[in-house]
Amino acid sequence: MRFQLIHLAYFASSLLFIVGLRGLTRPEAARRGIILAGVGMLVAIIGTLVHQDIISYQWIIGGLIIGTVVGIPMGLWIPMTKMPERIALSHAFGGLAVALVGVAEYVRHAIMQGHITQFTMGALGFEVFFGTVTFTGSLMAFGKLQGVLSGRPQTFKGQNALTLAMLATCLALIVYLIFNPLPGFFYTVVGLGFLLGVLLVVPIGGADMPVVICLMNSYAGLAAAASGFALDNNILIICGALDGGSGFLLAVIMSKAMNRSFRNVMFGAFGQLEAAVSDGVQKSVKAFTVEDAAEFLKNASSVVVVPGYGMAVSQAQHAVHEMQELLEEKGIEVRYAIHPVAGRMPGHMNVLLAEANVPYDHLIEMDAINPSMPTVDVCLVIGANDVVNPAARTDKSSAIYGMPIIDADKSKMVFVLKRSMAAGFAGIDNPLFYLENTRMVFGDAKNTLHSLNAELKK
Amino acid sequence: MSDQLIFGLYIFMLSVFVGYQIITKVPALLHTPLMSATNAISGISLVASLVIAGGKYGKLSTILGVIAVAAATINVVGGFLITDRMLKMFRRKPVKK
Known part of the structure; x- marks a missing residue:
C-alpha cells in the first residue's frame, strides 16, 4: 500500500514537472508553470516521507530546517546582479547532495550488507563521479564569477594531458568497480572527481562561464539520473534527464553563439594566449562628452x-x-x-x-x-x-x-x-x-x- | 543486462526526448529562469536523501544523509523562490511607479 502511494505521488509529480517546464515556453504562462512544478516537488516530498525504510524523523526535520533557513535568503534576497554566482552555487549544492547519496548507498550495500549488484555499482560510480565533478567545478565557477579566483584562465604545462589522464583513470576505475567493488577504488573515484572538477574549470576564462554554468547544470542532472538508476527510482531518472538535457542543450546554444566547439571551450584556455592584436599603427578614437x-x-x-x-x-x-x-x-x-x-x-x-x-x-x-x-x-x-x-x-x-x-x-x-x-x-x-x-x-x-x-x- | 537497466533506459530516453521538445521551445528571454527552474527540479534528489537520513543504515549514512537533505532543500526552496521572483519581473507593460 505504501509502495503504491509513493509511486502514485512520484507519477503525479513527474507530470507536474513536465507540464510546469512547458510553461516556460511562454512568458505569460511561465509563473503558473513554476508554481505547478513547485506543487509537484511538494507532492514528491510528502509521498517519500511514508517510505517504510524511514524509522526516525528528527534528522530529516533537522536537515529540512537547515536547508529552508539557508534557502529562503538565497531565493528572496540575492540581488539579480548576483544571479550567475547564485546559479553556480546551487549547482554545487545539487552535485554535493547527489554525491553524498551515492557514497551512503555504497556504504549501505557494499560495506554494511557486504553485497552490491554490478548494475547498482555501475550506476553509483557514475553518480558519485558526476556529483563530485559538479560540486568542485561549480565552486570554481562561483569563485571566478565572485572574483575570489582570477577570471583569467589558469593553465600550466601538460594540464590538458593530466586532465584527460585523470578522466580516463576515473572511467577505468568505475568499470573495474563493477566487477570488484573495493572501497579503496570507490573512494579514489570520489577523490579524483573532486580534483577533476577543479582542473576542468580553472583553465576556462570568465567570458566562457555561460558554457561552464550550462555544463554544470547538465552534469548535476546526469548525476541525479544515475542515482535514479542506482536506487531504481523513476522520478530521479526523469528529473535528471530533464535537467541534464536542458543544461546540455543550453551549452550547445551558447557555444554556437560564440562559434566555438565544446572542445575549444573546455581545453582552449581562451583569452590567455591571445596577445592583444596590434598592427603597429597608432589608431585614434573620437570621444564625445x-x-x-x-x-x-x-x-x-x-x-x-x-x-x-x-x-x-x-x-x-x-x-x-x-x-x-x-x-x-x-x-x-x-x-x-x-x-x-x-x-x-x-x-x-x-x-x-x-x-x-x-x-x-x-x-x-x-x-x-x-x-x-x-x-x-x-x-x-x-x-x-x-x-x-x-x-x-x-x-x-x-x-x-x-x-x-x-x-x-x-x-x-x-x-x-x-x-x-x-x-x-x-x-x-x-x-x-x-x-x-x-x-x-x-x-x-x-x-x-x-x-x-x-x-x-x- | 538486468530488467532494471532496460526499463530505466526507456524512461531516460523518453524523458530526454520530452525535455528536448520543451526546452528547444523556451525563448532565449527565459533562459536564466529555465536554468534555475531545472536546478530547482533536480533538487528532487531530496527524496533519495530523505530515505538515507531517516533510514536505519548506520551513523555514517545518517550524517551524509542529513547534509544531503540540507543541500537539496536549499536548492528546492531557494530555487523555486528565485525562479518565481524572476518570472514576476518579466512583464509586457512597465509598472507605473
Missing part, C-alpha cells in the same frame, strides 16, 4: 541599446531604463539588442533588464534585430565588447573570427560607453571603437547614464 551624446540622442528617431557584462558590473540597468523612458517621451523608439552570450550566463541581460522594469517585448534577439541595424540612428553600446566586435566578421586572424555579432557598426552612429581604452576581457582589440561613426563616452556606465539622463531632462 555627455552633452554631445545627449544632443545627438534627442535628434534620433530610433535608438538601440546593446548591453553587456559591463552593464551588470556597473549595475546600470535602472539608469538604462530611465533613459529609455526619457527618450520614449520624446517619441523616440528604443529597443534592446540581446546577444545570446552577453553576460555570464544564458539570459543574463534579459533578467537584469526585466528587473529594471524594461518590458520584455523591447528585448530583441540578435538575429531578429540585425537586419534593421542600418536604419538605427544611434546604437548605444553599454559595457559590451566582443559581441559587437566587427573583427568577428572580417578578420580571419582574430580569436573570435566567425562568432555571430550584433551589427552595431552598421548603424548610423555608435556610442560606446566604456571605462577606458583598456583591452576587453579576451584582450582582443575592437575595430568598432575606431570607426568613423563611433564616439566613445568614457566613464562608469551608471554615472555616464545618470548625467545623460539629467541632460535629456533639460
Whole structure:
C-alpha cells in the first residue's frame, strides 16, 4: 500500500514537472508553470516521507530546517546582479547532495550488507563521479564569477594531458568497480572527481562561464539520473534527464553563439594566449562628452541599446531604463539588442533588464534585430565588447573570427560607453571603437547614464 | 543486462526526448529562469536523501544523509523562490511607479 502511494505521488509529480517546464515556453504562462512544478516537488516530498525504510524523523526535520533557513535568503534576497554566482552555487549544492547519496548507498550495500549488484555499482560510480565533478567545478565557477579566483584562465604545462589522464583513470576505475567493488577504488573515484572538477574549470576564462554554468547544470542532472538508476527510482531518472538535457542543450546554444566547439571551450584556455592584436599603427578614437551624446540622442528617431557584462558590473540597468523612458517621451523608439552570450550566463541581460522594469517585448534577439541595424540612428553600446566586435566578421586572424555579432557598426552612429581604452576581457582589440561613426563616452556606465539622463531632462 | 537497466533506459530516453521538445521551445528571454527552474527540479534528489537520513543504515549514512537533505532543500526552496521572483519581473507593460 505504501509502495503504491509513493509511486502514485512520484507519477503525479513527474507530470507536474513536465507540464510546469512547458510553461516556460511562454512568458505569460511561465509563473503558473513554476508554481505547478513547485506543487509537484511538494507532492514528491510528502509521498517519500511514508517510505517504510524511514524509522526516525528528527534528522530529516533537522536537515529540512537547515536547508529552508539557508534557502529562503538565497531565493528572496540575492540581488539579480548576483544571479550567475547564485546559479553556480546551487549547482554545487545539487552535485554535493547527489554525491553524498551515492557514497551512503555504497556504504549501505557494499560495506554494511557486504553485497552490491554490478548494475547498482555501475550506476553509483557514475553518480558519485558526476556529483563530485559538479560540486568542485561549480565552486570554481562561483569563485571566478565572485572574483575570489582570477577570471583569467589558469593553465600550466601538460594540464590538458593530466586532465584527460585523470578522466580516463576515473572511467577505468568505475568499470573495474563493477566487477570488484573495493572501497579503496570507490573512494579514489570520489577523490579524483573532486580534483577533476577543479582542473576542468580553472583553465576556462570568465567570458566562457555561460558554457561552464550550462555544463554544470547538465552534469548535476546526469548525476541525479544515475542515482535514479542506482536506487531504481523513476522520478530521479526523469528529473535528471530533464535537467541534464536542458543544461546540455543550453551549452550547445551558447557555444554556437560564440562559434566555438565544446572542445575549444573546455581545453582552449581562451583569452590567455591571445596577445592583444596590434598592427603597429597608432589608431585614434573620437570621444564625445555627455552633452554631445545627449544632443545627438534627442535628434534620433530610433535608438538601440546593446548591453553587456559591463552593464551588470556597473549595475546600470535602472539608469538604462530611465533613459529609455526619457527618450520614449520624446517619441523616440528604443529597443534592446540581446546577444545570446552577453553576460555570464544564458539570459543574463534579459533578467537584469526585466528587473529594471524594461518590458520584455523591447528585448530583441540578435538575429531578429540585425537586419534593421542600418536604419538605427544611434546604437548605444553599454559595457559590451566582443559581441559587437566587427573583427568577428572580417578578420580571419582574430580569436573570435566567425562568432555571430550584433551589427552595431552598421548603424548610423555608435556610442560606446566604456571605462577606458583598456583591452576587453579576451584582450582582443575592437575595430568598432575606431570607426568613423563611433564616439566613445568614457566613464562608469551608471554615472555616464545618470548625467545623460539629467541632460535629456533639460 | 538486468530488467532494471532496460526499463530505466526507456524512461531516460523518453524523458530526454520530452525535455528536448520543451526546452528547444523556451525563448532565449527565459533562459536564466529555465536554468534555475531545472536546478530547482533536480533538487528532487531530496527524496533519495530523505530515505538515507531517516533510514536505519548506520551513523555514517545518517550524517551524509542529513547534509544531503540540507543541500537539496536549499536548492528546492531557494530555487523555486528565485525562479518565481524572476518570472514576476518579466512583464509586457512597465509598472507605473
